[in-house]
Each structure stands twice: as C-alpha cells, then as structure tokens.
Amino acid sequence: MKNRLKxxxxxxxxxxxxxxxxxxxxxxxxxxxxxxxxxxxxxxAFKISVFFKVNIEDIFIYQNGGNK
Amino acid sequence: xxxxxYKKVRIVAIIFIISLITVSIFLxxxxxxxxxxxxxxxxxxxxxxxxxxxxxxxELSIQEKAADFTYSIFTPTIGIGTFLLLIPSYSGLRxxxxxxxxxxxxxxxxxxxxxxxxxxxxxxxxxxLAKKYGGKKDEE
Numbered sequence: 149m150k151n152r153l154k155x156x157x158x159x160x161x162x163x164x165x166x167x168x169x170x171x172x173x174x175x176x177x178x179x180x181x182x183x184x185x186x187x188x189x190x191x192x193a194f195k196i197s198v199f200f201k202v203n204i205e206d207i208f209i210y211q212n213g214g215n216k
Numbered sequence: 217x218x219x220x221x222y223k224k225v226r227i228v229a230i231i232f233i234i235s236l237i238t239v240s241i242f243l244x245x246x247x248x249x250x251x252x253x254x255x256x257x258x259x260x261x262x263x264x265x266x267x268x269x270x271x272x273x274x275e276l277s278i279q280e281k282a283a284d285f286t287y288s289i290f291t292p293t294i295g296i297g298t299f300l301l302l303i304p305s306y307s308g309l310r311x312x313x314x315x316x317x318x319x320x321x322x323x324x325x326x327x328x329x330x331x332x333x334x335x336x337x338x339x340x341x342x343x344x345l346a347k348k349y350g351g352k353k354d355e356e
Contacts, residue, residue, distance in 0.1 A: 177274040189273050 150209045154182045156200045171195055225263055229256065291334055298327040 157167050157178075164182075168175045173192065180186035188196070197204040233256035240248040301324025 174272045174275065177272055180274055186274050186277075192273055 149187055150184065150211060151181060152207050152209070153178070153196065156202070156207060157182075160200070167199075170199060222263065222266075226260065229259055229263065287334070287338055291331060291338075294327045294334075295331045298324050298331055300324075301327065 157164070162170075164175050164178045168178045171178075171192065172195075177186065177188075177192075181188055193204055193208055197207055200207065233252060236252045237249055240246070240252060301320050
C-alpha cells in the first residue's frame with residue numbers, strides 16, 4: 149500500500165504536528181504512515197480522506213500483492 | 217489535555233511518587249508509603265480521565281503486538297524453567313537443583329502456578345475479547 153499523505157499535507161501547508169492534532173493521533177503515527185511503516189485503520193483512513201476532502205483512493209493506493 | 221502534556225505530567229507524577237515511596241520505605245514510614253501509593257493511583261487515574269487525546273491506534277496496535285510477543289516468549293520460558301526446576305523431585309534426572317536445594321523446587325512450584333495463571337488469564341481474556349469483537353456463527 150502506497151499513500152500520498154505527505155503530498156496532501158504539504159499542499160495544505162500543515163506540519164505533521166498540526167495534522168496529528170487535527171486527526172487526534174500522535175505525530176509519530178503521521179510519520180509512520182507517511183513513510184509507509186504503518187497502515188492506518190479504515191477509520192483513520194476515512195478521517196484523513198474527509199479531512200482533505202478527497203476520496204480515500206486518492207490518498208491510499210492499493211498495490212496488488214504487497215502488504216505495505 | 218493533549219497526549220504530550222499528559223505524558224509529561226505522568227512522568228513527573230511517577231518520579232515524585234517513586235521518590236516519596238523510596239524515602240518513606242527508607243524511613244520505615246509504612247503508613248506514608250500506603251498513603252502515597254493510593255494517592256498516586258488516584259492522581260494518575262484523574263489525569264488519565266482528563267486526557268482527551270489518549271487513544272492512538274498505532275500505539276494500541278504496537279501494545280497488542282508487544283503483549284502477544286511477551287506472552288509467546290514469557291510463557292514457554294517459565295514453563296520450561298518450571299519443568300527443569302521440578303525434575304529432581306519426580307525423577308532421577310538432575311538439571312538445576314541436584315535434588316539438594318529445596319528452595320529451587322519451591323521456585324519451580326511458584327513458576328508452575330504463574331505459568332498456569334498466565335495461560336488461563338490469556339485464554340479467558342482471549343475468549344471474552346473474541347466474543348466481543350468477533351462475529352457470531354450464524355451471521356453471514
């Protein structure tokens with residue numbers, strides 16, 4: 149699984165800390181998601197997509213056969 | 217109170233409580249020790265309930281994995297330890313105690329109960345959590 153969270157965050161001029169506060173998670177979680185080390189739950193993925201007002205598939209890209 | 221502030225307050229409170237407990241034990245003021253422990257628990261639970269931003273799913277997921285990993289390492293370790301410590305009592309084999317040191321056998325018995333307690337705790341919690349978060353058989 150790949151994601152474009154960093155791109156969306158930077159285009160909105162948000163720091164990792166600010167985004168984390170808005171989503172109710174820690175900054176480490178944002179870092180981990182951006183660097184593809186952690187797959188967020190479906191709830192958090194929806195929260196992110198609602199926050200950026202885009203579809204979930206625009207941020208999270210499923211790659212066939214990969215766990216990450 | 218956000219997570220960062222909560223963690224800071226918690227660390228300061230824990231350091232204070234530990235130092236107070238150490239001093240009170242050192243001075244043999246056991247009533248103060250008990251009072252400190254209860255006050256500490258009360259204070260920490262109050263701080264905990266004020267923390268709005270506490271649940272972080274990544275931390276929860278790490279905690280789950282860590283608990284599972286700890287269980288999978290700890291249980292066989294004390295299980296095997298128990299077995300090796302208790303061997304001299306029931307057979308001719310000698311591993312640790314050589315059949316001479318009875319306290320080692322006592323430790324073995326304590327370990328045996330601990331292992332059983334851990335396994336039963338894990339099984340019971342697994343049963344109830346699976347029931348709570350799992351689907352029923354007749355559901356499609």
